[in-house]
Amino acid sequence: MLKALMLVGVGGGLGAIARYALGGLVLHLSLQQRFPWSTFAVNVLGCFVAGLLAGLVERQHVLGPETRLFLFTGLLGGFTTFSAFGLDAVALLRRGELLLAGLYAGGSVLLGVAALWAGMRLLGAGAGQG
Template identity: 55%
Template sequence: MKSVLIVALGGAMGSVLRYLLSAWALQHSVGWRFPVGTFAVNVLGCALVGVLAGLLVKHHVFSPEVRLFLFTGLAGGFTTFSAFGLETFNLIRRDEVLIAGSYVVSSVVIGLVVLWLGFSLVSARG
């Protein structure tokens, strides 16, 4: 139960940070067609997870509870794209480039297809 609360606290904080950054980006990109808010969140989330993962590998500075809070909670609430990026990066680091490529392509393509299917099922006129 303690782990769930740690993740929930980090997730809540990450979600609020995502909202604030997206709102700020939206205010500063009025009229843009590019989704700058989501882009900024994804890039910043990947940068954050990269720095944290680097510190973890080099210095072993985080306890299991802190890792849960930072990676699963905070970063996960901020953007799951950072987890996707870290998983892909770790596959590449292990020289599993084919698996990394198939993970990226299948995640994007299948994700978009099932999004379209779900949208179509619910919004269909019947």
């Protein structure tokens, strides 16, 4: 149990650092935009990486349980930001930006799912399922 907690904690810390670094970079590059590109980019990239890793697990059987715990629960759990997604969507709604809020929420979900699917398909996983 302690080992699992350490794997999740270290992975989560590294994921949070990566999220902070990428999110800060994207935020700096899109400072004048009303759309929350920072969280959007992190969520879509996180879903794509999750798809790649899930493809490895499904197709190649190369990641053991501890590695999956570290990568999925820890690293990607610390990296992806759907709680921030909710805050950004509500902020857009509260500012009366209904169209942007809809585009943001819909785009995040659709592109996130599409990115996950693309990551899995890129590695040949999920063949015959879509």
